Amino acid sequence: MLERRIRVLFGKVGLDSHYRGVQVLSMMLRDAGMEVIYTGLFQTPETIVHTALQEDVDILGLSFLSGEHLVYTEQVINLLKEKGLGDLPVLVGGVMPKEDIPKLKEIGACEVFRADTPMDDIINYIEEAVKERSPEITSVSN
Amino acid sequence: MTEGKGLVDEYFEKPKWTRTWSRIPVKSVYRASDLMDADYEQDVNDPGEYPFTRGIFSEMYRGRLWTRREVSGHSSPAASNRRLKYLMEQGVTGLNIIGDLPTQLIIDSDHPFAVNEVGVQGTPLATLDDMMILTQGIPMDEVSFTFSAFTPVMAFYIAAAKKRGISPGKLRGTIINDTIHYRYCFGYKFPLDLGVRLGVDSIGYSINHMPLWYPFSVECYDLREHGIDAVQELAFGFAIAFCLIDECVKKGYQVDDIASKIAFTMGVHIDIFEEAAKFRAARRFWAKTLKEKYGATSNKALHFKFHSNTSGCQTVRQQPLNNIIRIAYSALAAVMGGTQSMQTVSFDEPIALPTEESARIAVRTQQILAYETGVTRVADPLGGSYYVENLTNEIENRTSDLLAKIDDMGGILKAIETQWIDNQLAEAAYNYQKEVESGDRIIVGRNAFIISEKEERKTKVHKKDNRSIKSHMTKLQKVREKRDKKKLRNAIDKLYEKSKSGEENLIPGMVEAALAHATIGEIMGTIRLAYGYSYDPFGMIETPFEGMEQ
Numbered sequence: 033m034l035e036r037r038i039r040v041l042f043g044k045v046g047l048d049s050h051y052r053g054v055q056v057l058s059m060m061l062r063d064a065g066m067e068v069i070y071t072g073l074f075q076t077p078e079t080i081v082h083t084a085l086q087e088d089v090d091i092l093g094l095s096f097l098s099g100e101h102l103v104y105t106e107q108v109i110n111l112l113k114e115k116g117l118g119d120l121p122v123l124v125g126g127v128m129p130k131e132d133i134p135k136l137k138e139i140g141a142c143e144v145f146r147a148d149t150p151m152d153d154i155i156n157y158i159e160e161a162v163k164e165r166s167p168e169i170t171s172v173s174n
Numbered sequence: 175m176t177e178g179k180g181l182v183d184e185y186f187e188k189p190k191w192t193r194t195w196s197r198i199p200v201k202s203v204y205r206a207s208d209l210m211d212a213d214y215e216q217d218v219n220d221p222g223e224y225p226f227t228r229g230i231f232s233e234m235y236r237g238r239l240w241t242r243r244e245v246s247g248h249s250s251p252a253a254s255n256r257r258l259k260y261l262m263e264q265g266v267t268g269l270n271i272i273g274d275l276p277t278q279l280i281i282d283s284d285h286p287f288a289v290n291e292v293g294v295q296g297t298p299l300a301t302l303d304d305m306m307i308l309t310q311g312i313p314m315d316e317v318s319f320t321f322s323a324f325t326p327v328m329a330f331y332i333a334a335a336k337k338r339g340i341s342p343g344k345l346r347g348t349i350i351n352d353t354i355h356y357r358y359c360f361g362y363k364f365p366l367d368l369g370v371r372l373g374v375d376s377i378g379y380s381i382n383h384m385p386l387w388y389p390f391s392v393e394c395y396d397l398r399e400h401g402i403d404a405v406q407e408l409a410f411g412f413a414i415a416f417c418l419i420d421e422c423v424k425k426g427y428q429v430d431d432i433a434s435k436i437a438f439t440m441g442v443h444i445d446i447f448e449e450a451a452k453f454r455a456a457r458r459f460w461a462k463t464l465k466e467k468y469g470a471t472s473n474k475a476l477h478f479k480f481h482s483n484t485s486g487c488q489t490v491r492q493q494p495l496n497n498i499i500r501i502a503y504s505a506l507a508a509v510m511g512g513t514q515s516m517q518t519v520s521f522d523e524p525i526a527l528p529t530e531e532s533a534r535i536a537v538r539t540q541q542i543l544a545y546e547t548g549v550t551r552v553a554d555p556l557g558g559s560y561y562v563e564n565l566t567n568e569i570e571n572r573t574s575d576l577l578a579k580i581d582d583m584g585g586i587l588k589a590i591e592t593q594w595i596d597n598q599l600a601e602a603a604y605n606y607q608k609e610v611e612s613g614d615r616i617i618v619g620r621n622a623f624i625i626s627e628k629e630e631r632k633t634k635v636h637k638k639d640n641r642s643i644k645s646h647m648t649k650l651q652k653v654r655e656k657r658d659k660k661k662l663r664n665a666i667d668k669l670y671e672k673s674k675s676g677e678e679n680l681i682p683g684m685v686e687a688a689l690a691h692a693t694i695g696e697i698m699g700t701i702r703l704a705y706g707y708s709y710d711p712f713g714m715i716e717t718p719f720e721g722m723e724q
Contacts, residue, residue: 047275047291049361052400052487055600056607073361074287074712098275099294099527099638127491129526129635147524148491148620151611 038162038169041089043071043080045108048098053126053147057093060151066158077107081115089120090162090169096126097147102135109140121161125149191614195445196403198568204560212563217458221512221553225461227454227566229512230477234553235544241515242540243268243320243481244533247297249639250646251307254297258312260530264537268347270517271308272296272322279360279711280324282695283650286714293643295527299323300695302688303653304646305330306337315340319347320481320515324356325372326697328389329684336689348388348437348481351376354414354586358599359396362711366587368701371680374421379681381431388437388479390418395483398441401603404452405569409576410595411438412459413586416577419468420585429468433475442482442508442516444500448569451562453480453511454554455570481515482508489523493619494633497521502539509549510556516540527636650693657691665690666700666719673704 040061042054051073058068069087071080084092092112094105105124112120121142128136133144142161145154162169193199212218219225222232231237244266246257258269272278274296276288283298292298299305305327309319314335321327328349332342353369376389394411402410415436422432438456442449460478464470484504489497498521505518518536520528528536544550556562583589590596609615616622669683669692680701687697699709699717709717717723 047279047287049275049279049359051361052599052603056401056603059600059604060607060611076287098291100290103290127524127526129633130630131632131635146491150621151607 036169038066038091038158039069039087039089040066040091040093040158041069041071041080041084041087042093042095043075043083043108044073044095045075045077045080045104046098046100047074048096048100049073050095050097050126053097054093054095057095057125057151057154061155061158064155066155077104077111080108081111081117084112084117084120085115090166091121091123091158093123093125096124096128099128101126101128102132102139105136105141106139119165121165123154123158123161125154191616194404194448194565195443195615196405196448196569198405198448198565198572200561200565204564206560208560208564212567217567218557218563224465224473224476225458226477227458228554228557230457230473230479230514232553234512235509235550236553239267239544239550240509240513241268241318241481242266242537242544243270243318243515243517244537245270245272245322245517246533247272247274247322248295248527248636249293249297249642251297251299251304252645253293253639253642255308255310255312258308261533261537262312264534265541266537268318268320268515269312270320270322271299273327274298276300277323277327277694279362280326280694280698281710281712282693283647285695285710285712287712293646294638296322298643298646299327299330300650300693301653301691302330302333302337303649303691305334307649309334314338315344317346319345321347321349323349324351324353325349325376325681326684326688326694328376329681329688329697330694332384332681332685333688336685342383342387343385345384346386348391349376350391350393350439351389352391352393352414352439354417354590355393355397355410357590358400358595359393364711365702365705365707366590368705368707370418370421370587371676373418374425375680377418377422377432377435378425378427378679380435381427387435389435391437391439391481393439395439395441397599398443399485399487400599401487401606402599403602404443404445404448405572405576406598406602407441408452408456408459408569408573409580410586410598411440412463412573412577413580413589416463417586429464429470430472430475433464433468433470434472436479438478438480440480440482440508440513441485442504442511442513443485443488444503444507446503446507446510447556447562447565449504449507450511450556451565451569453482453508453513454556454562454566455573456480457512458566459570459573479514481517482511482513483517484508484519486519486523489519489521490617490620491524492630493625494521494525495631496619497523498535498539501536502543505539505543506547506549509543510554512554522633522635525633525635529634529636531634653691654693662687662690662692663719666692666696666722669697670700670704670722673701 124141125145221229275291356364380389398407457478461476520532665687
């Protein structure tokens with residue numbers, strides 16, 4: 033079996049332009065040996081799902097600081113199912129009230145990391161989640 | 175640190191980090207010998223005296239307290255109007271409205287991309303009609319009004335005043351209007367040539383017509399929130415301001431007039447002495463540069479005028495009530511640094527939009543500071559401190575060096591175009607995160623003194639008011655249908671021509687378009703087209719005005 037690095041797609045849906053968190057997390061995941069594809073700002077659910085298909089990613093992370101996490105996460109997950117990517121783990125992160133965590137999980141998010149979560153927790157989670165889905169993939173570079 | 179260590183270790187605990195939070199090395203004690211070279215009159219001087227290190231007014235807060243200005247704005251102009259009146263009852267002395275994301279992005283509430291974001295982060299201001307509702311029952315010729323928004327909103331405010339028979343000359347307040355820093359806060363690349371034009375024209379119009387209005391506030395706060403340090407905050411902010419001054423001079427305006435119109439929106443963090451020193455350094459550097467380099471002479475131009483905003487990114491989600499303490503210390507730093515105006519963020523900032531309760535606590539934080547602590551009694555209480563004077567010098571020197579570097583690059587516009595600034599911001603955010611993750615920077619509740627999620631208190635969360643937003647959308651639809659199409663088209667055509675010529679000031683044309691009920695997106699889109707850019711920054715819609723297509 034050929035080993036390859038974990039491929040993570042990070043996306044920002046809608047007009048929310050707070051990109052510091054997702055940018056720093058991308059850099060940290062790269063340090064941890066993962067390959068990160070960042071869509072940039074102002075994506076729609078369609079462009080996010082299109083990129084996920086094109087890039088053959090192992091996990092998708094959506095970042096929200098605008099309060100629109102419920103609406104957009106649902107739209108992205110529904111579209112993923114439509115396109116046959118229903119098993120792609122979807123992480124949600126950013127600023128959101130605690131009571132929305134169960135709602136996001138009900139919609140289909142695999143995990144929710146709110147602001148100020150230690151980076152190591154996120155890295156460990158991604159490694160585990162991806163290993164479960166595709167055991168041949170590794171986070172160690174080279 | 176506490177975890178896994180014995181009581182003896184804790185008893186002898188020493189702080190691990192000994193530099194300032196901006197990583198400036200400091201000694202364990204400062205003495206008179208550290209200030210041997212200083213000349214009091216030349217370098218420090220009394221409050222109200224050049225170079226204004228100790229404050230821009232001789233009496234400081236004894237003469238006038240700082241403006242307590244809490245930000246508000248959500249759902250709809252009508253709901254925001256109610257919140258403004260509530261805040262006025264609670265004792266705020268300045269009004270501060272933030273536009274929702276579509277308003278900040280200068281697109282309409284019914285733009286296909288805006289649908290989910292209307293009224294979420296602020297209030298929608300899509301037309302003059304929205305501005306009329308927002309300011310209903312508020313004496314526009316008496317209050318001081320601040321907008322976190324851009325030039326078309328200034329046009330709406332002027333138009334609303336005109337409609338009520340109030341001269342623009344009576345309007346007091348500030349609009350952020352910093353279209354140069356724009357891309358670092360709102361994400362899309364607002365064209366820099368257009369950004370400069372709007373800045374210059376806003377300043378020019380205000381010089382001639384709005385003596386009480388600050389048409390441009392350099393947005394240092396947004397830049398600082400990326401993770402940069404106090405020195406970078408000052409240097410990047412000054413670079414933007416000096417660029418504007420240069421451009422205004424090219425247009426024939428006088429330096430004294432221009433500099434009088436430029437204010438700053440500063441971040442304020444928790445490193446008390448560093449932040450206070452930052453403001454002292456900023457005042458001196460601004461005054462000296464304006465006088466020595468630009469030849470300004472009036473005090474109003476030499477005064478570094480600023481509003482401060484306690485840092486939002488420094489609030490912590492875990493154990494959120496602790497943020498009240500963080501915000502109070504930051505507010506203390508701003509006041510000891512001589513701020514003219516302040517917004518204290520709400521303790522629930524990292525969780526959701528503020529509730530009425532958290533917004534009230536934010537106001538109370540400032541009131542306790544103003545009325546109970548006694549900090550207002552004496553101007554510049556830290557002046558003469560060996561440490562603070564030294565740190566003031568250090569921050570000023572470092573700022574000057576960094577500005578020289580930006581100058582060598584060809585100025586701030588070049589530093590932006592080449593993405594040098596982008597890299598500075600990314601690097602700063604990354605380094606900060608590393609320091610937090612490694613525990614070098616202790617953040618209580620975040621990487622030290624943690625409690626379990628179960629023990630975390632349930633926080634009341636502000637809810638989006640969908641009914642109010644829906645009513646705003648219906649009103650916008652009605653405005654579009656009812657407006658006089660001929661008058662609108664006429665105003666839009668004139669605005670297009672004026673934008674294209676590059677000569678005349680754009681503000682009167684924008685006000686005329688506003689009075690003809692043009693929307694924010696139509697006003698901005700028309701100017702964009704005249705400059706050769708797409709009507710819509712997202713390329714999703716075309717101009718509704720026939721014959722004006724690209």
